[in-house]
Amino acid sequence: MARAVTTRRKAINTVIAWIVGLMIFFPILWIFILSFHSEGDAIKRPFEVLTSQWTFESYATVQERSNYFRHFWNSVVISVGSTVLGLIIAVPSAWAMAFVPGKRTKDVLMWMLSTKMLPPVGVLLPIYLICQNLGLLDTRIALVFILMMINLPIIIWMLYTYFREIPGEILEAARMDGATLREEVIYVLLPMAVPGIASTLLLNIILAWNEAFWTLTLTAAKAAPLTAFIASYSSPEGLFYAKLSAASIMAIAPILIMGWFSQKQLVRGLTFGAVK
Amino acid sequence: MGRITLDKVTKAFGEVEVIPPLDLTIDDGEFVVFVGPSGCGKSTLLRLIAGLEDVTSGEIRIDKQPATHLPPAKRGLAMVFQSYALYPHMSVRKNIAFPMKMAGIPETEQNRKIEDAARVLNLTDYLDRRPGQLSGGQRQRVAIGRAIVREPAAFLFDEPLSNLDAALRVGMRLEISELHERLKTTMIYVTHDQVEAMTMADKIVVLQKGVIEQVGSPLELYNTPRNVFVAGFIGSPKMNMIEGAEAAKHDAHTIGIRPEHLAASKEAGEWKGTVTVSEHLGSDTYLHVTDTGLAETMTVRVGGEFGVRHGDTVYLTPDATKIHRFDANGLRIA
Numbered sequence: 001m002a003r004a005v006t007t008r009r010k011a012i013n014t015v016i017a018w019i020v021g022l023m024i025f026f027p028i029l030w031i032f033i034l035s036f037h038s039e040g041d042a043i044k045r046p047f048e049v050l051t052s053q054w055t056f057e058s059y060a061t062v063q064e065r066s067n068y069f070r071h072f073w074n075s076v077v078i079s080v081g082s083t084v085l086g087l088i089i090a091v092p093s094a095w096a097m098a099f100v101p102g103k104r105t106k107d108v109l110m111w112m113l114s115t116k117m118l119p120p121v122g123v124l125l126p127i128y129l130i131c132q133n134l135g136l137l138d139t140r141i142a143l144v145f146i147l148m149m150i151n152l153p154i155i156i157w158m159l160y161t162y163f164r165e166i167p168g169e170i171l172e173a174a175r176m177d178g179a180t181l182r183e184e185v186i187y188v189l190l191p192m193a194v195p196g197i198a199s200t201l202l203l204n205i206i207l208a209w210n211e212a213f214w215t216l217t218l219t220a221a222k223a224a225p226l227t228a229f230i231a232s233y234s235s236p237e238g239l240f241y242a243k244l245s246a247a248s249i250m251a252i253a254p255i256l257i258m259g260w261f262s263q264k265q266l267v268r269g270l271t272f273g274a275v276k
Numbered sequence: 277m278g279r280i281t282l283d284k285v286t287k288a289f290g291e292v293e294v295i296p297p298l299d300l301t302i303d304d305g306e307f308v309v310f311v312g313p314s315g316c317g318k319s320t321l322l323r324l325i326a327g328l329e330d331v332t333s334g335e336i337r338i339d340k341q342p343a344t345h346l347p348p349a350k351r352g353l354a355m356v357f358q359s360y361a362l363y364p365h366m367s368v369r370k371n372i373a374f375p376m377k378m379a380g381i382p383e384t385e386q387n388r389k390i391e392d393a394a395r396v397l398n399l400t401d402y403l404d405r406r407p408g409q410l411s412g413g414q415r416q417r418v419a420i421g422r423a424i425v426r427e428p429a430a431f432l433f434d435e436p437l438s439n440l441d442a443a444l445r446v447g448m449r450l451e452i453s454e455l456h457e458r459l460k461t462t463m464i465y466v467t468h469d470q471v472e473a474m475t476m477a478d479k480i481v482v483l484q485k486g487v488i489e490q491v492g493s494p495l496e497l498y499n500t501p502r503n504v505f506v507a508g509f510i511g512s513p514k515m516n517m518i519e520g521a522e523a524a525k526h527d528a529h530t531i532g533i534r535p536e537h538l539a540a541s542k543e544a545g546e547w548k549g550t551v552t553v554s555e556h557l558g559s560d561t562y563l564h565v566t567d568t569g570l571a572e573t574m575t576v577r578v579g580g581e582f583g584v585r586h587g588d589t590v591y592l593t594p595d596a597t598k599i600h601r602f603d604a605n606g607l608r609i610a
Contacts, residue, residue, distance in 0.1 A: 172328050173361035177375035177422070178349035187374070191365045 028252075035059070035245035042241040058246035066229060068250055075225035075251075077140050078215070079208035082147035083201055086155045089148075090200075094159035095185060099168060109160065112153040120150075120213050131218060140223045143215060147208045154207070155200055162196025163189070202262050209255045226251035278339065278352075278429035278462030279304045280325060285334035287320055287486075294320055295486035297334065302430075302464060302479075307456050310466045311473040312483035312509070318466045319434055321483070325464065326432050327351050338429060349378070354423035355432040358439060360415045362407040368394075368418050369403040375426045386425075393421040396455075413444045420455070430462035437472065449475060470510055474498070482506050504606035507532045513562060513577060515600070518570045528601035528609055535562065535577035537598035542584065545591025549574060551584045565590055 033049065034042045041052040062068070097105045127146065128137075136142035166189065174188045190197065212227040219228055230251050233244040280302040287295040295317050302308050310318040323329040325336060327348035336344045343351050354375070362371050369390055376386045394400045397417040407415055416436060423431055433452070437445045453476050456463050467473055473480050474494045482489040482497065482505070490502040494510075501507035507515050515532045523531045539545065540563060549568035554561055561582040565574045576592060584590055601609040 167359060167361065169357045169359050169361040170363065172348075173355070173357060173422075174363075174374070175328065175348045176326060176353070176355045177426070178378035179374075180349075183378060188363055192363075194365075 031245045031248050034241050035249045037242055039240055039242045042245070058242040059250070062233070062243055062246045062250065066232065068229065071224060071226045071229040071251075072254070074140060074219075074223055075209055075227075075254075078143045078147060078223075078225050079205045081140070081144040082151065082208050083155075083204040085144060086148045086152050086204060087159075087197070087201065090152060090155040090159050091185070091190070091197075093156050094163050095189065097156075097160050098163035098166075099171060109157065112156060116153050124217065127214075128217065137218060138220045138223050142218060143223060143225075146214050146218070147211055150211070150214070151204050151207055155204055158200040158203070159193070159196065162193050162200075165196075166192050198262075202258070206255055206259065278302075280430060280462065280464075281337040281340075282321075282325070283335040283337070285324060285336060286332045287317075287324055287329065288332045293332075293486070295324075298486070298488060300481065300488065300491070302462060304462055305460045307453075307463045307465065307476060307478045308481060309473040309477035309479070310464065310481050310483060311468065311470055312489075314468055315485075316483040317486035318468075318483050320486075322355075322432055322434055322464060322466045326353055326355050328355075352426075352429040353432055354426045354428035354430075355434065356416075356419045356423050356436045358435040360407070360419045360439075362415055362418055362422075364407050367404050367406060368399060368410070368421075371407065371418055372421045372425055375422060379426070389425045390421075393424050396424070396458075397421050412440050413448060416440065416448060417451075420452070424455075424459070428461065430464060433463065433465040435466055435468070437467070438469075445472075452476065471512060474510070480510075482509060500608065501532075501600065502608050504530060504532070504602050507600055507602070507608075513575045516571060516574050520570075522570055523601075526599060526601055529604040530602040530606070532600040532602065533594045534598065535575040537595040538574070538576045539593045539595070540576045540578050540582060541591045541593070542588070543591065545593040547574075547592045549590055549592060551586060551588045551590050553586065554582070554584055556581065563590060565592065568592065 035058055036054045036056070037049060037052060038055055038057055041049060044052065097109065131137050131142050134142075170192070171184055171188060174184045179187065209225075210227070212231075215225050215227045216231055219225070230244070230247045233240055233247045282298060282300040284297045284299060285295065286293065286297050298321070310321060312318050320329060324331050327343070327346060327350075331344055334344075335342060338351055338353070363374065366374065372390050372393055373386050376389065381389075390403070391400075394403055397420060399414065399417055399421060402410060402414060402418075407418065410418065416439075419436070436452075437448050440448060449472060452463075452465075456476075465472075465476060477494055479491060480494055480497055481491050484505055489509075490497060490506045492500075497506060497510045501510060501515075504517065508517065511534055513535045515534050516538070518531050518533070519529065523529060547568045547570060549565035551563055552566050552573065553564045555564075558581070560580070561578045563576040563578065563582065563584065565576060566572065568574050574592060576590075603609055
């Protein structure tokens with residue numbers, strides 16, 4: 001029997017949901033509001049902020065003082081580069097673990113996941129020294145590699161889960177039909193896993209875009225992505241709320257817009273296989 | 277040409293030997309059915325022939341050529357899977373074209389073969405649909421179409437009808453038999469359904485625990501089962517097995533009588549029993565009879581309608597010429 005939900009109950013639940021939603025969204029909303037005010041107005045009491053003059057001043061100053069587009073481009077190269085490189089490595093790995101599992105496959109998966117539990121600071125020194133010795137400090141290539149390796153366990157796990165949803169018999173049929181391993185992967189496995197691959201791609205671009213620890217510690221100026229751009233507006237001499245907010249909005253806007261347009265794909269990918 | 281020979285083939289998964297050394301020859305153009313209860317190794321055997329599993333030892337030859345270590349694609353065999361295993365992201369046309377595309381056949385020839393196969397299988401109107409938009413029977417026909425266009429040395433069917441409903445199953449059974457008549461290509465067909473085996477096969481291979489219990493034509497298996505297992509497995513309803521004094525009268529450890537070889541009467545007969553259930557099929561009546569002192573239940577198949585009810589007394593008389601005799605090891609006594 002369907003559970004009876006009264007109109008009253010429904011209204012209460014809706015109100016609660018809206019309150020929780022607004023609480024989660026509020027910080028971003030507040031940053032958005034602050035970014036459109038002058039530095040002086042931004043530190044006033046909340047109510048006074050809302051009633052004071054709205055201005056594009058902070059955006060103009062931020063754009064004047066730093067090169068937004070260079071940071072933006074660095075972020076694009078690092079996040080897309082690391083994700084694509086990760087996928088190239090993860091597809092064969094996930095294929096092997098999903099379709100020809102060995103005795104230790106589960107252990108390997110767990111071991112990979114365990115690397116995500118290590119605090120990144122724990123390996124900061126060796127990685128920093130390696131980058132220094134190879135002359136890779138403040139280069140995009142170093143960040144592409146490091147973020148790829150950091151997100152690789154997640155990429156492999158996600159692909160592994162999606163691949164497991166694909167019936168092995170279909171791949172066997174391809175094998176009987178004369179497909180080589182490469183053809184089997186390209187013509188059969190990948191097209192069937194498109195929703196899963198797309199959501200893996202999107203999620204990892206977002207993770208890499210937002211990654212702040214390595215991007216801040218391994219870059220200075222040349223390869224600095226948007227995370228470094230935001231950080232440059234929080235200085236010990238005093239916070240510049242308005243400019244910091246403007247920089248934050250500029251940094252998160254692209255990924256927010258991408259996420260908005262791809263949310264259907266993301267949801268479909270994350271629930272892939274739930275409905276046959 | 278598709279003559280397939282298995283020579284002392286074995287298969288073990290880790291420590292577990294699922295197929296002890298096994299010899300089998302399948303002649304060109306034969307329709308061979310592997311039948312047995314689930315877990316008897318029939319699907320594994322098919323997959324060994326297909327090359328989807330590696331043999332542990334022994335040799336497989338296809339057309340006298342050693343094929344033991346060939347990859348599936350190189351064996352020239354086509355397989356129809358239980359789940360159909362169609363490519364869901366491709367249209368019916370592309371599904372059927374896939375093996376030809378892999379073989380590098382020119383597109384004009386591909387199209388001609390697709391049209392031919394579609395005509396034979398009544399799929400012409402569905403060529404541009406996706407598998408998800410087809411019924412079970414149509415999907416099965418697409419899977420067969422994909423197998424036909426390769427012109428394989430042999431077709432391998434892995435329980436292809438078990439996902440279809442009963443009515444469709446009978447129809448597809450006929451279609452596959454007709455296909456075999458027309459193509460005259462070797463077909464190996466795996467099923468757990470002895471009715472499919474009896475109706476379709478030229479030759480039935482009965483398997484149990486990876487061991488071949490008997491190989492023969494459907495009627496050979498029906499008339500002269502080599503042992504108790506085959507006797508019980510082939511035929512529906514199952515053969516009645518009787519041990520003890522009654523069997524001793526025939527100089528046997530066990531005697532078997534098929535339900536259709538027992539005559540039932542309400543007045544008189546050799547054995548007396550009580551009806552527990554009578555199943556009225558219209559064309560036949562199946563009586564399940566207890567308290568005969570022979571076996572726990574005796575099943576009797578009477579032609580037409582036989583009016584008895586639960587608790588009624590019934591007399592059974594076996595057809596003396598149709599009694600199967602088995603020794604203590606379960607083997608047939610000639």
